[in-house]
Amino acid sequence: MSTPSSLEDLIGALRCLPGVGPKSAQRMAYHLLQRDKQGAMHLSRSLDHAVNTVKHCSKCNNFSEAEVCSMCSSSRRETNLLCVVEMPADLLMMEQAQCYRGMYFVLMGRLSPLDGVGASELPLARLQRRAQELSCEVILATNFTVEG
């Protein structure tokens, strides 16, 4: 018995997700096609839409649908502080703690030479430009790891 090529394509495509090997990709594909066609259609539409509309804010580098995100264009934020975080989830955590009212810059990663992420893979020039533009204090809020 051979696998239809469109099913093989789907299994292959699912493997682009981090931590998804051939077995999990196969399980996901079977689940979507056999048990949750509605969910599969929703996933397909959402993925297509997000890929085509989500970009990076030109100021903080966070995900945004606009050229400048709502946080960077808000007049209620303090512009004398710039907090550097690794990922959008770190920014959300800071916001939920409600103890910071300044601006952010999201690196979308961290320096990790062992994983092949060097200074040139991170938007450090943009971070520097943004800090100069605000001429503000920069707070590093990267994670408590060697890379951070």
Ligand SMILES: [Zn+2]
């Ligand atoms: Zn922004």
